[in-house]
Amino acid sequence: MHRRQLLQLFGGLALGGVSGLRAQSRSRRRIVVAGGGIIGASIAYHLAQRGAAVRLLEKTEPAAGATRNSFAWINAGFSKRPREYYRLNHLSMLAYRQLAVDVGDSLPVQWGGSLAWFDRAEATARLERQVRARQAWGYPVHLVDDEEFRRLEPGVVRNSASPAAHATEEGNVDPVAATQALLDGARSAGAEIDYPCEVTGLDRSAGGLSGVRTTQGPFEADALVIAAGVATPRLAAMAGLGVPLKESPGLLAHTDPADRSVGRVVLAPGAHVKQKHDGRFVVGAALGDTAVADNPDEASPTDTSAERGRRMLDAAALVVPAISGATFDRVTLGFRPLPRDNYPVVGFAERQPDVYLAVMHSGVTLAPLVGRLAAQEILDDVRVDLLEPYRVERFG
Ligand SMILES: Cc1cc2nc3c(=O)[nH]c(=O)nc-3n(C[C@H](O)[C@H](O)[C@H](O)COP(=O)(O)OP(=O)(O)OC[C@H]3O[C@@H](n4cnc5c(N)ncnc54)[C@H](O)[C@@H]3O)c2cc1C
Numbered sequence: 001m002h003r004r005q006l007l008q009l010f011g012g013l014a015l016g017g018v019s020g021l022r023a024q025s026r027s028r029r030r031i032v033v034a035g036g037g038i039i040g041a042s043i044a045y046h047l048a049q050r051g052a053a054v055r056l057l058e059k060t061e062p063a064a065g066a067t068r069n070s071f072a073w074i075n076a077g078f079s080k081r082p083r084e085y086y087r088l089n090h091l092s093m094l095a096y097r098q099l100a101v102d103v104g105d106s107l108p109v110q111w112g113g114s115l116a117w118f119d120r121a122e123a124t125a126r127l128e129r130q131v132r133a134r135q136a137w138g139y140p141v142h143l144v145d146d147e148e149f150r151r152l153e154p155g156v157v158r159n160s161a162s163p164a165a166h167a168t169e170e171g172n173v174d175p176v177a178a179t180q181a182l183l184d185g186a187r188s189a190g191a192e193i194d195y196p197c198e199v200t201g202l203d204r205s206a207g208g209l210s211g212v213r214t215t216q217g218p219f220e221a222d223a224l225v226i227a228a229g230v231a232t233p234r235l236a237a238m239a240g241l242g243v244p245l246k247e248s249p250g251l252l253a254h255t256d257p258a259d260r261s262v263g264r265v266v267l268a269p270g271a272h273v274k275q276k277h278d279g280r281f282v283v284g285a286a287l288g289d290t291a292v293a294d295n296p297d298e299a300s301p302t303d304t305s306a307e308r309g310r311r312m313l314d315a316a317a318l319v320v321p322a323i324s325g326a327t328f329d330r331v332t333l334g335f336r337p338l339p340r341d342n343y344p345v346v347g348f349a350e351r352q353p354d355v356y357l358a359v360m361h362s363g364v365t366l367a368p369l370v371g372r373l374a375a376q377e378i379l380d381d382v383r384v385d386l387l388e389p390y391r392v393e394r395f396g
Contacts, residue, residue, distance in 0.1 A: 281313075337360060
């Protein structure tokens with residue numbers, strides 16, 4: 001798509017949600033971002049692009065948390081409900097296209113969509129209803145028959161001729177490389193990035209936040225963005241804020257590089273599979289509402305043994321036979337930064353107006369849009385309508 005068309009499409013949709021713009025610019029304030037996962041990296045990138053004075057502090061190394069262990073499927077799929085949350089995710093898919101134009105080839109997104117299906121009649125009927133409902137929301141998804149499926153993904157075997165849902169504009173990304181690309185872009189625009197550097201406390205003066213304490217000494221700050229994934233509640237507590245998360249572990253099995261046989265994200269009844277740019281297969285155990293049903297491994301969601309990993313690959317090889325010829329590499333365990341009600345927490349806290357919170361699942365999908373809108377809220381002293389459902393105050 002042409003760059004100008006993209007800007008019109010994305011700009012028209014996203015900026016429709018902005019309200020209450022005030023004249024005062026905050027762009028000269030010193031902003032510290034705590035957390036170098038994909039969310040902190042995107043916020044730092046967008047702030048720096050706007051000319052703000054940004055310093056990102058990361059406890060260990062970039063993408064060390066959930067981001068590194070993410071399946072990293074970019075989607076606004078059937079689990080993204082209600083409509084306003086679906087819309088946020090869909091807009092972020094469009095924002096990825098814009099970001100890919102801006103950042104260039106270093107943003108390693110693979111487009112081509114996803115293919116999802118079930119082998120049970122009841123689940124297939126539900127899938128068909130979901131496709132129709134999403135089409136009514138304007139989402140680019142449609143049913144494909146078996147012949148079309150085999151044309152799209154000849155390397156995938158199905159033991160069912162049931163229709164599959166092809167969501168054509170979804171994609172997947174290497175989350176570590178994407179985070180690095182955003183940090184590189186932030187640095188080029190003037191941001192300072194420090195790691196290892198853990199934020200350990202906040203300094204306040206009569207006028208509000210004055211700085212942060214860290215393992216590398218103090219830094220002055222007029223505003224703090226907390227994008228620390230599952231560590232967010234601990235940092236938020238330093239500011240007297242409660243951010244309730246629930247535990248949500250997720251396993252992925254990885255192979256060494258293999259010949260290419262899958263182009264799209266494959267959401268099969270027994271496994272979720274993608275193949276990275278470098279040929280490595282990544283297999284998910286259970287993700288969202290297309291999770292594997294009746295899987296005995298569900299009882300041990302943190303088992304990272306090689307045996308468990310091989311079982312995951314065996315299940316995936318029934319769908320993508322090339323996986324049986326690939327060499328098992330490792331199992332990774334990640335913890336989704338999942339707020340208690342499953343929806344993002346984004347925005348300045350009313351009780352601490354110099355502390356901006358950004359913690360969410362589906363953060364790989366949401367990073368481009370959240371980064372852009374967070375920068376707008378921080379620098380322009382505005383509340384973006386699209387983010388209103390996701391304020392921390394909803395938890396009371
Ligand atoms: C198994 C699994 C599968 C997933 N699949 C998908 C998917 O398909 N699609 C999707 O969109 N999302 C997916 N997600 C969710 C997505 O990965 C996360 O929402 C996203 O990575 C969150 O990014 P983040 O930057 O908020 O957090 P993190 O990546 O966790 O980054 C937080 C960073 O903060 C740092 N930190 C912590 N404390 C401090 C401190 N005191 N000072 C400084 N730094 C600190 C940490 O070291 C860490 O690097 C998945 C997650 C998992 C675990």
